[in-house]
Amino acid sequence: MKKIIMGHGSGGELTQRLIKEIFLKNFDNEILAELKDSAVFDYQQARWAFTTDSYVIKPLFFPGGDVGKLAICGTINDLAVVGAKPLYVSCGLVIEEGLEISLLKKIIGSMKKAAQEAQVKVITGDTKVVEFTGFGGLFINTSGIGVVPKEVKLSIEHIMVGDRIIINGTLGDHTIALISQRKEFDFQTNLSSDCASLYHLITQTMQVSSGIKVMRDVTRGGLATIANELVSKNNFGVELWEEAIPIKKEVEAITEILGLDPLYLANEGKVLFVVKKEESDKILQILHGHPLGKEARMIGKIVSTPAGKVYLRTSIGTRRLLDLLSGDQLPRIC
Amino acid sequence: MKYASEFRERQAAEQLGGKIRHLMENIGRKITLMEVCGTHTMVIFRYGIRQLLPDKLQLLSGPGCPVCVTPNLYLDKAIIYSSKNNVIITTFGDMLRVPGSKSSLAGESSRGAQIKVVYSSLESLKIAEDNPEKEIIFLAVGFETTAPTIAASILMAKERNLSNYFVLCAHKLIPPAMQALIEMGELKVDGFLCPGHVSTIIGSEVYQFLCQDYGIPCVVAGFEPLDVLQTIYLLLSQIKAGQAKVENEYKRVVSPEGNLRALELTEQVFETADSSWRGLGKIKNSGLRIRDAYAQFDIERKWPLEMEEETLNPKCICGEILRGLKTPPDCSLFGKTCFPDHPLGPCMVSQEGTCAAYYRYGGSL
Numbered sequence: 052m053k054k055i056i057m058g059h060g061s062g063g064e065l066t067q068r069l070i071k072e073i074f075l076k077n078f079d080n081e082i083l084a085e086l087k088d089s090a091v092f093d094y095q096q097a098r099w100a101f102t103t104d105s106y107v108i109k110p111l112f113f114p115g116g117d118v119g120k121l122a123i124c125g126t127i128n129d130l131a132v133v134g135a136k137p138l139y140v141s142c143g144l145v146i147e148e149g150l151e152i153s154l155l156k157k158i159i160g161s162m163k164k165a166a167q168e169a170q171v172k173v174i175t176g177d178t179k180v181v182e183f184t185g186f187g188g189l190f191i192n193t194s195g196i197g198v199v200p201k202e203v204k205l206s207i208e209h210i211m212v213g214d215r216i217i218i219n220g221t222l223g224d225h226t227i228a229l230i231s232q233r234k235e236f237d238f239q240t241n242l243s244s245d246c247a248s249l250y251h252l253i254t255q256t257m258q259v260s261s262g263i264k265v266m267r268d269v270t271r272g273g274l275a276t277i278a279n280e281l282v283s284k285n286n287f288g289v290e291l292w293e294e295a296i297p298i299k300k301e302v303e304a305i306t307e308i309l310g311l312d313p314l315y316l317a318n319e320g321k322v323l324f325v326v327k328k329e330e331s332d333k334i335l336q337i338l339h340g341h342p343l344g345k346e347a348r349m350i351g352k353i354v355s356t357p358a359g360k361v362y363l364r365t366s367i368g369t370r371r372l373l374d375l376l377s378g379d380q381l382p383r384i385c
Numbered sequence: 386m387k388y389a390s391e392f393r394e395r396q397a398a399e400q401l402g403g404k405i406r407h408l409m410e411n412i413g414r415k416i417t418l419m420e421v422c423g424t425h426t427m428v429i430f431r432y433g434i435r436q437l438l439p440d441k442l443q444l445l446s447g448p449g450c451p452v453c454v455t456p457n458l459y460l461d462k463a464i465i466y467s468s469k470n471n472v473i474i475t476t477f478g479d480m481l482r483v484p485g486s487k488s489s490l491a492g493e494s495s496r497g498a499q500i501k502v503v504y505s506s507l508e509s510l511k512i513a514e515d516n517p518e519k520e521i522i523f524l525a526v527g528f529e530t531t532a533p534t535i536a537a538s539i540l541m542a543k544e545r546n547l548s549n550y551f552v553l554c555a556h557k558l559i560p561p562a563m564q565a566l567i568e569m570g571e572l573k574v575d576g577f578l579c580p581g582h583v584s585t586i587i588g589s590e591v592y593q594f595l596c597q598d599y600g601i602p603c604v605v606a607g608f609e610p611l612d613v614l615q616t617i618y619l620l621l622s623q624i625k626a627g628q629a630k631v632e633n634e635y636k637r638v639v640s641p642e643g644n645l646r647a648l649e650l651t652e653q654v655f656e657t658a659d660s661s662w663r664g665l666g667k668i669k670n671s672g673l674r675i676r677d678a679y680a681q682f683d684i685e686r687k688w689p690l691e692m693e694e695e696t697l698n699p700k701c702i703c704g705e706i707l708r709g710l711k712t713p714p715d716c717s718l719f720g721k722t723c724f725p726d727h728p729l730g731p732c733m734v735s736q737e738g739t740c741a742a743y744y745r746y747g748g749s750l
Contacts, residue, residue, distance in 0.1 A: 054495050056491065056495070056726075058726055064726060065726050236504060294395075310424075310427075310736065365431075365432050365433055365610075366394070366395060366432075366610075367394070367395050367398035367399075367432055367433075367434075367437075367610045367611070368395045368398060368399060369398075369432060369433030369434065369436040369437060370433055370436070371430070371431065371432070371433045371746055372746060374745060374746075376745075
């Protein structure tokens with residue numbers, strides 16, 4: 052393929068190929084090669100976590116948040132899932148000529164609120180203005196840095212066959228809330244994006260149980276993609292239980308109509324835990340006591356075969372492979 | 386229907402699987418059933434339904450994926466129109482990556498052609514209203530299900546005196562294609578899982594001729610895994626009893642006579658015409674043409690094109706796959722040079738295409 056197409060940004064097979072063939076090849080180093088939500092490295096007797104993410108969404112405001120809240124929460128979550136305490140965040144803006152300043156104020160206000168709630172400070176930034184492109188006004192990049200407490204020992208190497216997979220709530224809310232706002236779909240829904248900072252939920256859980264082996268931020272590409280990243284090149288696989296995966300009725304209905312698979316839809320407030328089987332009930336209990344974990348469920352387990360693959364135990368008892376998506380999901384015609 | 390989950394119940398699925406296996410033992414020979422609709426192909430893969438069926442029962446995918454059966458020539462035309470000044474092509478997303486003879490719409494888009502993905506014909510109409518200085522050409526691809534919405538958009542365009550909304554029409558009709566498949570005689574189909582969406586519009590009675598003239602059992606099927614299993618069970622029961630009749634498993638949605646209002650709309654704007662199908666060739670009265678009264682909206686009559694012959698990738702076997710003669714693993718390109726993100730044939734593009742379904746869900750566990 053000679054040119055970038057939208058599918059290169061979907062998080063699926065094409066994105067993985069870009070990462071492997073261009074980024075990893077050029078930036079070749081062992082920290083990047085781990086491809087975690089945040090890079091984790093030791094420096095001056097401390098363990099640091101560092102991450103960056105760009106937020107390009109349409110529309111800028113949606114039920115449950117806006118691009119500003121998303122830009123702070125997303126970066127905090129990337130830090131939180133590697134066990135870090137988020138400390139400082141940067142804010143880089145690329146603004147399209149013509150954006151109403153009142154909207155910019157509102158978005159920056161959301162960033163301030165989200166940062167305060169998570170007790171992080173925005174300590175550096177940059178502003179660029181580009182010609183009107185019609186995309187929708189504003190791109191935000193945030194980077195975040197945090198420190199990983201000594202007692203945190205998360206590692207994919209601790210994962211064992213029989214470990215359980217837990218998710219803190221329903222899947223697909225964010226994408227479907229956004230889609231419903233787009234003018235080409237006239238869906239009337241009460242759905243809100245799940246956009247939220249997961250730092251407090253995660254630290255509370257880690258304080259009570261030492262059974263968490265690994266966490267992943269279930270964003271772009273959805274549960275199926277994140278689970279594939281988890282097993283990729285490892286000597287274990289993941290079995291997911293279709294009936295146990297929490298999906299709101301509204302999300303289920305809209306994805307049915309559009310022919311989308313909710314397991315591949317992006318979320319902005321979901322974390323996947325791989326936990327020791329014996330600790331799974333306790334962890335679920337803690338999650339259920341937190342506003343962001345009320346609908347937490349145990350949705351699967353680590354299996355020995357097929358290694359490196361993810362499969363779904365379907366509601367009718369059969370099995371199907373959950374592969375990386377190649378390209379974007381497209382609604383169907385008939 | 387209250388919730389889709391009622392139709393995904395494990396115990397019921399296992400019971401039906403058992404009944405199907407039992408019937409197959411009684412029938413005692415190889416049986417080939419064809420699911421005509423691409424969405425059924427998807428459901429069969431997505432729920433691993435084959436795992437519940439005996440080996441002697443073969444499920445074949447038919448010509449029911451609109452993107453897949455659209456010939457290269459149509460794409461070639463769309464690409465020429467897209468290169469004209471002042472034109473915006475509006476299309477369903479699936480069509481973007483289908484390779485034509487030399488290029489695809491996605492390729493043209495990255496070279497600067499104005500191509501917009503829409504989710505309905507009415508959205509195209511809106512784009513026409515919002516851009517009066519542009520010519521909007523909607524790629525009308527699909528079966529009986531989409532045709533009424535295209536008809537409605539044309540009627541609305543007329544009512545609103547829109548002179549910049551056009552349709553490049555490649556609408557196709559399913560029953561003539563089913564008949565052509567049988568007439569070709571290459572394939573022995575023991576029963577049809579008739580398409581649920583299409584039947585919502587055209588009703589279940591239209592398949593009678595397949596039972597009466599060709600002796601093939603037909604059952605209209607819904608799209609949940611239990612619908613598909615129940616349909617297979619009904620077809621096998623007919624085969625075992627030596628019957629051939631139309632049954633309707635999808636009664637919660639499909640009526641015998643169909644959606645009369647939708648049929649009226651289609652009838653008002655379109656007339657039947659011969660149509661070319663990828664893999665099946667030209668089939669008599671298997672397509673829809675815009676009636677003369679609405680000719681002003683037909684881009685092919687406003688700007689007729691002199692077309693060269695379409696060229697096909699000689700190694701691509703989409704045609705044979707659409708006729709049920711081969712399956713994707715038989716293709717030398719499948720999974721080697723032809724992938725969903727780099728499709729060489731249309732069956733790999735649409736998520737309802739047989740190759741895409743095999744590629745996505747067919748991997749071994």
